[in-house]
Amino acid sequence: MDTKVKMDLKDILSTDKIHYNLSVPQLVEASVNRGEAILTDKGALSAETGKYTGRSPKDKFIVNEPSVQGKIAWGPVNQPMDISKFDKLYEDVLAYLEQKELYVFDGFAGAATEYRLPIRIINEYAWHNLFVRQLFVRPNTNELENLQPEFTVITVPGFEAKPEVHGTNSETFIIVSFERKVVLIGGTKYAGEMKKSIFSVMNYILPESGVLSMHCSANVGEKGDVALFFGLSGTGKTTLSTDPNRGLIGDDEHGWSEEGVFNIEGGCYAKCINLSEEKEPQIWNAIRFGSVLENVVIDDSRKADYDSAELTENTRVAYPVDFIPGAVIPGVAGHPKVIVFLTADAFGVLPPISKLTKEQAMYHFLSGYTSKLAGTERGVTEPEATFSTCFGSPFLPLNPSVYAEMLGEKITDHQAKVYLVNTGWSGGVYGVGKRMNLSYTRAMVTAAINGALDEVDYTTDSIFGLQIPKEVPGVPSEVLTPRNTWNDKEEYDRTAIDLASRFQRNFSKFSGVAKEIAQAGPVVK
Incomplete structure (x- = not known):
């Protein structure tokens, strides 16, 4: 046969x-x-995929x-x-x-x-x-x-x-x-x-x-300081790693070997919904001859309408990584010093940035909490709370413990700092609150990478146990503590407890996890 x-x-x-x-x-x-x-007016090739848009x-x-x-x-x-x-x-x-x-x-x-x-x-x-x-x-x-x-x-x-x-x-x-x-x-x-x-x-x-194979993006600074961005589709991996002040290693998939990190791919696959030249100029300018648009509405003059979700929320563009100025070719660099876990919290209760201990990092890596965003999978039409182990369980053939243990060892060996960043909602749940301001998120990530967050004071969230910075350069202090952004404080407390309970129920499926990791999650009194 x-x-x-x-x-x-x-x-x-x-x-x-x-x-x-x-x-x-x-x-x-x-x-x-x-x-x-x-062909679009910019020279990009544009195709539609019919009923399967994710x-x-x-x-x-x-x-x-x-x-x-x-x-x-x-x-x-x-x-x-x-x-x-x-x-x-x-x-x-x-x-x-x-x-x-x-x-x-x-x-x-x-x-x-x-x-x-x-x-x-x-x-x-x-x-x-x-x-x-x-x-x-x-x-x-x-x-x-x-x-x-x-x-x-x-x-x-x-x-x-x-x-x-x-x-x-x-x-x-x-x-x-x-x-x-x-x-x-x-x-x-x-x-x-x-x-x-x-x-x-x-x-x-x-x-x-x-x-260690990882569902993350990666970039590197002039001094060789590498940062990783873990997260599911739509949480901001491509957007946040595409930084004009840093070299892009890759936007979605990487390996971490004894020598450092390397890109598994040679291109980028960026979401296009609500894309604008002002907010994401590098991605905007990468859409030209040689790039491939997927399910983007194109008008009669062959101009792309990135604000339209007529075909799907999951509009995409694929292009070679060297379409991004300053991209690292080949996509190889040293060991990461900063790791960012990205989550799009549709409950609007997680802080926009918080610092994690190693045990908390392992807990949140195994949890992989985010919200599935519309269009990334069949049947998903609005954000849904989900837990995707290692921020990539749909793509992991092996037991999640294999990847988690390898990450824990590398965090220890290379003394990497880990942060949890919420690119989701603030001031209320999805439909009530607003999506986190991208410029604020960029400023918070920059502060984490350049060491500015090493110099500030922190407060501890009473439910999730996360260390929240009291100040971040370029970010209004009132948005850093999520409870402060809600009009109804009691409703915030109820929602936070609900999400914390979801974390606990999800984590109960893991067996053989070290006690200090299992206890590093949220506490519901």
């Missing part, structure tokens, strides 16, 4: 309908000529093969798929591809040469191929000539699975086979599935090499 499948794929890829490693202009031209996308987590599977048994944290996130069902789907996908015109990208996941994974991505759509070309690490001419892919991603948006035949939950599927070293994606045009599937693969591979 294995020989037949590999031979069939090789045969398919040897026809004259296969386009290998086309240039950006060639892919843009193909996308437009095939009616897949249009990830489809309930349609993700890992093939239950002998080599992964005992390693995968099986459950709702990592659903097992029977080998025979995968084989049937694989054969049917290859049959579907047999007469198709295809686009192939060969490159790497991982900017550090000693840890990078050679990948091949086979696309039914030309615009998908441009997307992955811009998102992953692009090889130079010599590297391309000698590149031997170790993992292959096959995307077939036009192929719909049959659950009764293929063992899927719907027509959509995102399936990883670690033994075959293949990812199958079908029934969805959403390009983010390709990006996140490779991240899931790296989250399985890197820890085996002693490297």
Whole structure:
């Protein structure tokens, strides 16, 4: 069976309908000529993804093969798929591809040469191929000539699975086979599935090499001071790490090795909803020829309307990291000195910034609290309170303790300072309060990184136990303590206790956690 499948794929890829490693202009031209996308007034390629405008987590599977048994944290996130069902789907996908015109990208996941994974991505759509070309690490001419892919991603948006035949939950599927070293994606045009599937693969591979894989962005200052920004989609990783005064290492996925941190990707995937040149000039200016807009409303004059959520709240743009001035190429730097946990608190009760002890850092890393924002997943239409372990549980094949223990060791070894930053709501819950002022958040993050918060006094939150600075340069002191921003103080207390109770209920699912970590969370009297 294995020989037949590999031979069939090789045969398919040897026809004259296969386009290998086309240039950006060639892919843009193909996308437009095939009616897949249009060009905007800024030269960016713009495509729509139909009914799937976000990830489809309930349609993700890992093939239950002998080599992964005992390693995968099986459950709702990592659903097992029977080998025979995968084989049937694989054969049917290859049959579907047999007469198709295809686009192939060969490159790497991982900017550090000693840890990078050679990948091949086979696309039914030309615009998908441009997307992955811009998102992953692009090889130079010599590297391309000698590149031997170790993992292959096959995307077939036009192929719909049959659950009764293929063992899927719907027509959509995102399936990883670690033994075959293949990812199958079908029934969805959403390009983010390709990006996140490779991240899931790296989250399985890197820890085996002693490297912590992280769902975070990273930047570095002139003195080599590295900062990490953990957080789920929409919490501000891309926005806050894209700082004109610091070099961007990467905006979403990184590894932390014995040598330092490195970008897993070669591009950025930024949210566009309410994007403005004034607030986010670097991202704004990165949207030009070679970038790919996803589900952004384009008017008749080909101008983008970033304020429109007509198609989805989850509007996106993909572009190479070197579209950001001063980006670090290759995306490799030293060990972080500051770690920021980002949360978009829809309850509006967490402080806009607070300092964490190591034990609190471990508690909040395991908790991974935020609010899922509209559009990032199917069915999410307004912010929902959620706990995503390690700020990235949808992409973690291994037990969360693997990643948490590695982070704890690195915080200790490199004496990193950890802060919790709320980019969510202030002055009330979602719908009542307002989203945290971005300029204030930037000022708070800057103060954390440059050491200004080392010089101020702190007060302790009575419920969450967090250390809240009494002052931050450039930020009104009254916004630093969330209770002060609410008109109804009693309602704040009730809401804070409610959220604290949610933390406690969520954390109760963890077993074997050190007592000092388990006790570092909020206290409900």
